[in-house]
Amino acid sequence: MPLRIVNVKVNGVDQAFMAKPDTTLLLALREQLGLMGAKRGCAQGACGSCTVLLDGAPVVSCLVPAATIDGAAVATVEGLADGQELNDVQQAFVDGFATQCGFCTPGMIMSAEALLARNPDPTADEVNEAISGNVCRCTGYAPIVSAILEAARRRRDRAGTAEQEATR
Amino acid sequence: MLTEVHVPDDVSAAVRLIAGGATAIGGGTSVLPWLNDYASPPTELVSLRRTGLAGIRVDGQTVELGAATTLAQVEHDERLADLNAVVRSIASTPVRTLATVGGNLFARQPHGDLAVALVALDARVTLVDDTGSRELSVEELGDQPSGLVTTVTFERPQPGTFKYVKAARRRYNSASLVTVAATVTESDGIVTGARVALGGVGPRVIRAHAVEAALVGQPLTVETVRAAGEAGRGEIEPADDAYASAWYRTRVFPVHLRRALLGR
Missing domain, CATH: 3.30.465.10 (Uridine Diphospho-n-acetylenolpyruvylglucosamine Reductase; domain 3)
Structure with missing residues (x-):
């Protein structure tokens, strides 16, 4: 069974790993690069717990053969915090008690990041649509939606403040 | 068992590999769930990611x-x-x-x-x-x-002539119970052309010829669409699955045909 060297930029850092034909992006992240944030839930693309960003767009990493993404950029939940300081979405999840068991949380957060990158001021319904591929079996969707809306608000406020300071 | 994932740089290389028995994948969202879960015979995949076919x-x-x-x-x-x-x-x-x-x-x-x-x-x-x-x-x-x-x-269809309704168990991210897609043209209040396709109600996409025949030459009214729905019941072949029973799909098919064609 042929092994292949796959080069990827993960959270801004160049990485290389050996992939077997059946190595998925999820498996490579967890077992070869030691990034345990993305979870293996259904391995069917249905639960979203393995969601990461591939070249900036959200994907279910359990369905991506690693051999197909040589040269790509991958962003995972581990890359969001700045040292010990959580980013807006992570902090809003903590503040709003939007995690219960936590299994779905990394996927939820990456779907939220993808949404906010495209749409900084989403409605609750747009948030619902954006996380419709992420299953929370604790069923705590309401605080998750609130946390994403709150993160969006904080991010807009900060952008507004920065703009004011820049024009002062 | 997945034995190789080819990532060819052009279409001709992909075609050669497919001719040799490899399976083409676009995003892999249908094939990978199967390979992740079930024992399969030795399988080679051909990814189209680098073939320049996206655009x-x-x-x-x-x-x-x-x-x-x-x-x-x-x-x-x-x-x-x-x-x-x-x-x-x-x-x-x-x-x-x-x-x-x-x-x-x-x-x-x-x-x-x-x-x-x-x-x-x-x-x-x-x-x-x-x-x-x-x-x-x-x-x-x-x-x-x-x-x-x-x-x-x-x-591209003329503005307003393309109709689409997908009925599902949830608002987002759910498979079809009944999907209706149609292009319908009218002149002086009479349907002059209709092309109707159905999903969720058969083992494959169904071209609904009987529905089309019941629409053409008629005014696009509730009565016409009801008759078309009755005609269409003869050409759907729904199945029971985790989303709905065949009985349910047959029962609601005319409702979703009406919603697609009349918007109500």
Whole structure:
């Protein structure tokens, strides 16, 4: 069974790993690069717990053969915090008690990041649509939606403040 | 068991590998779930990721979608307003980033809603094998053609003539109970042309000839659409699955036909 060297930029850092034909992006992240944030839930693309960003767009990493993404950029939940300081979405999840068991949380957060990158001021319904591929079996969707809306608000406020300071 | 994943740089290399027995994947969102869960015979995959088959070209009224164009690309292309809503009814954002137009043509029912829309739009595909290329309609394509679909082409419908409704158990990210896609043209209040395709109600996308025949020459009224729905019950072949029973699909099919064609 042929092994292949796959080069990827993960959270801004160049990485290389050996992939077997059946190595998925999820498996490579967890077992070869030691990034345990993305979870293996259904391995069917249905639960979203393995969601990461591939070249900036959200994907279910359990369905991506690693051999197909040589040269790509991958962003995972581990890359969001700045040292010990959580980013807006992570902090809003903590503040709003939007995690219960936590299994779905990394996927939820990456779907939220993808949404906010495209749409900084989403409605609750747009948030619902954006996380419709992420299953929370604790069923705590309401605080998750609130946390994403709150993160969006904080991010807009900060952008507004920065703009004011820049024009002062 | 997955024995090799080829990532060829061009179409001819991909076609050679497919002729040699390898399975083409666009985003892999239909094939990988199977390989992740079940013991399979030794399987080689051909990824279309680097073949240059992703892209949307609009030339006048003609739209050409490369087979490896992702559903997300279609979703966000303002030139394809009719298809934006179709694609948003399919799966979830992190699946649409991967899933492709070509792949959707072979999604097993009750999935494959884009294919339903493309049959209603009378779309054609280019199919390339190791002997050359040929053009055929999406409707004629079948489940397992020999070769590789490289492009999907259709004429943009006149504004207001394309209709689409997908009924599902949830608002987002759920397979079809009944999908109706149609292009209907009218003149002086009378239907002059109708092309109706159905998903979720058979083992494949169904071209609803009896529904079309019941519409053409009639005014587009509740009565006409009710008669068309009755006629259509004879050509659907719904199945029981985790989403709905065959009985339920048969029962609600005329309702969703009416909602698609009349908007109410």
